[in-house]
Amino acid sequence: MDSRRLSTASSSGESTxxxxxxxxxxxxxxxxxxxxxxSPFDFPEDDEDVPESPDFEIxxxxxxxxxxxxxxLYLLSPYLKLGALFLPNTQLPLKYGIPPxxxxxxxxxxxxxIWYMLARYMRKADLEDIILDAFARGRGKERQRxxxxxxxxxxxxxxRVLLAFIYxxxxxxxxxxxxxxxxxxxxxxxxxxxxALALLPLVSAQSLASKRIVYATWASIATYIxxxxxVAVAHGQGTLEINPGWLRMGTFWQGTxxxxxxxxxxxxxxxxxxxxxxxxxxxxxxxxxxxxxxxxSTISVAVAVSFTLPLIFFxxxxxxxxxxxxxxxxxQPVIAVLNALTLLLAIPSVLVTTPSLPISExxxxxxxxxxxxxxxxxxxxxxxxxxxxxxxxxxxALLVCACAGTFFLPAxxxxxxxxxxRPLAIVVPPPELPLTPSPSAxxxxxxxxxxxxxxxxxxxxxxxxxxxxxxxxxxxxxxLPVGGGGVVWGVGRLAGKW
Numbered sequence: 001m002d003s004r005r006l007s008t009a010s011s012s013g014e015s016t017x018x019x020x021x022x023x024x025x026x027x028x029x030x031x032x033x034x035x036x037x038x039s040p041f042d043f044p045e046d047d048e049d050v051p052e053s054p055d056f057e058i059x060x061x062x063x064x065x066x067x068x069x070x071x072x073l074y075l076l077s078p079y080l081k082l083g084a085l086f087l088p089n090t091q092l093p094l095k096y097g098i099p100p101x102x103x104x105x106x107x108x109x110x111x112x113x114i115w116y117m118l119a120r121y122m123r124k125a126d127l128e129d130i131i132l133d134a135f136a137r138g139r140g141k142e143r144q145r146x147x148x149x150x151x152x153x154x155x156x157x158x159x160r161v162l163l164a165f166i167y168x169x170x171x172x173x174x175x176x177x178x179x180x181x182x183x184x185x186x187x188x189x190x191x192x193x194x195x196a197l198a199l200l201p202l203v204s205a206q207s208l209a210s211k212r213i214v215y216a217t218w219a220s221i222a223t224y225i226x227x228x229x230x231v232a233v234a235h236g237q238g239t240l241e242i243n244p245g246w247l248r249m250g251t252f253w254q255g256t257x258x259x260x261x262x263x264x265x266x267x268x269x270x271x272x273x274x275x276x277x278x279x280x281x282x283x284x285x286x287x288x289x290x291x292x293x294x295x296x297s298t299i300s301v302a303v304a305v306s307f308t309l310p311l312i313f314f315x316x317x318x319x320x321x322x323x324x325x326x327x328x329x330x331x332q333p334v335i336a337v338l339n340a341l342t343l344l345l346a347i348p349s350v351l352v353t354t355p356s357l358p359i360s361e362x363x364x365x366x367x368x369x370x371x372x373x374x375x376x377x378x379x380x381x382x383x384x385x386x387x388x389x390x391x392x393x394x395x396x397a398l399l400v401c402a403c404a405g406t407f408f409l410p411a412x413x414x415x416x417x418x419x420x421x422r423p424l425a426i427v428v429p430p431p432e433l434p435l436t437p438s439p440s441a442x443x444x445x446x447x448x449x450x451x452x453x454x455x456x457x458x459x460x461x462x463x464x465x466x467x468x469x470x471x472x473x474x475x476x477x478x479x480l481p482v483g484g485g486g487v488v489w490g491v492g493r494l495a496g497k498w
Contacts, residue, residue: 064209065278068290071271074208074349075297077217079108079304080224081346082166083262085339087311088231089246090255097312100259101305107407107482108263109301110474114410115268116293117471118417125273128152134413153355159266159405160354161380162398164347169384169391171195171340173248178333189385195344196381202348203377204370208267208274213348220345227338228307234331235314241332243339248388250396251493255315257399262308263301264402267353351376403486411478418472 090097119125122133131152136144172191179187205213234240246253253261272293279291289295356372363371383394492498 064207064274066209066271066274067278068275068296070209070214071275071278071293072296072300073214073217073221074267074271075112075265075300076303077221077346077349078265078267079263079300080221080307080342081262082170082343083258083260083264084224084304084308084311085227085342086243086246086249086253086258087262087308088235088240088314089242090258090315092255092312092315094312094316097255097259097315098309100256101262101309101312104260104263105301105305107478108265109297111407111410111478112265112268112297113294114414114471114475114478116272116297118410118413119269119272121417125269125276127156127269130269130413134416155401155405156266157355157376159398159401160350161376161383162394162401164350164377164380165383166395166398167343167347167350168192168195168380170248171343172384174243174336174340174343178336192381192384196377199344199347200374200377203351204373205348205352206370208270208349208352210352213352216345217349220342220349223338223341223345225307227335227342228311230331230335230338231314232310234335237331239330239332240314248391248395250392250394250399252396252399252490257403260403260407261399263304264406266402266405268297270353347380351380400490404483407478408483408486411475411483414471414475415479 118130122130124130124133128149132145132148136148172188172195175191176187179191202212202216207213231240275291275293275296351373354373354376357375359371386394489498
């Protein structure tokens with residue numbers, strides 16, 4: 001039996017034979033999977049109460065040890081980007097705008113918690129490893145694992161490239177109305193090249209802990225906050241206008257789906273690994289609240305809601321005027337520049353977590369230049385120049401991938417592991433069953449203490465069962481009403497039914 005997969009109830013370092021010799025083991029039966037090692041999906045009271053296993057795997061170079069402040073930075077950053085910038089343009093009434101925002105904020109925090117529990121349960125902090133362990137674990141599945149590995153890497157890379165492409169493209173289009181109309185050369189490709197060259201030193205960073213990435217991400221959040229207050233002032237003056245980028249998005253970009261996209265994120269597992277790698281060994285002592293991934297995730301969602309919820313009020317009371325010829329006496333040019341800077345400065349942190357391209361080992365050893373990162377960024381710049389019709393399709397693909405990866409995928413993996421993989425469990429038999437005396441019964445605990453142990457075990461199982469029911473209900477809500485309902489809505493939208 002693999003000792004790494006034992007539950008917290010039996011992770012004290014003792015193996016199964018030792019448990020069998022313990023005097024109360026006649027009342028506690030160890031049930032395990034005969035086909036392949038597994039472990040229980042338990043939900044402890046606090047994520048820091050249980051010491052981390054030395055077998056916890058951190059295998060990706062972009063997941064280095066990071067301080068809680070940096071982890072919080074990257075947990076918050078995805079929420080204050082394109083989706084939030086588009087919220088003032090959705091023009092949803094308050095009764096249709098506020099509930100979806102709060103619901104998707106809660107679902108986003110819930111989905112992050114599922115990823116966190118999956119990482120602790122499987123002792124892995126990489127999406128590829130978790131999916132392989134969930135769907136292709138065991139002997140004779142090498143080919144299936146190869147296909148899954150390629151799909152996961154391709155899907156992750158596609159999501160990152162599409163996100164960076166939309167950020168760069170929208171940044172260019174936001175600045176174009178501010179330029180003179182009598183330029184001798186087409187401004188769009190020139191501006192794209194200028195922005196790409198400006199970002200080139202940043203996209204070559206090796207990890208999220210790089211100072212270049214950290215400073216760029218902090219600057220992106222700072223520009224968003226300044227943009228937020230400028231939007232509030234412009235709304236108070238009655239001069240807030242619709243962002244033209246809202247009209248260039250695809251078919252799926254509606255008010256509610258844009259709100260859902262605003263609360264998508266895709267780096268939960270690497271950030272959890274970085275947080276745990278940066279925590280000093282504490283044994284059984286309780287870690288500080290600042291190092292709790294659950295706490296950092298909850299605070300990041302709360303801060304994001306505080307900087308997005310007021311935008312819904314702006315949405316409900318805004319004149320539908322499209323920005324065309326901005327006046328120097330208005331805040332609209334400042335808002336446009338801050339909008340573009342927020343998106344541009346977010347591109348490096350997106351690309352640094354992109355899987356490497358399959359470049360030959362000989363080529364990689366022949367140069368110290370990060371060819372994979374530069375080629376990926378070149379692809380992003382090239383995609384930003386595609387025609388509007390193709391860009392609409394790609395923006396719809398981004399929306400689907402981001403929402404599926406945030407809400408649907410963790411629920412699917414949780415259900416697959418929890419309902420189709422038999423976990424390790426400790427079962428207390430009914431009291432009427434005869435108990436076989438153990439060899440060390442004369443040296444064991446008194447019967448009163450043994451009965452107390454059984455009562456504590458039953459109480460613990462009831463508590464864990466209630467928690468599991470709550471989490472399972474939430475996971476099924478993510479999978480069926482949210483995921484299934486989204487699929488039905490998307491099909492109907494493409495068919496022109498609504």
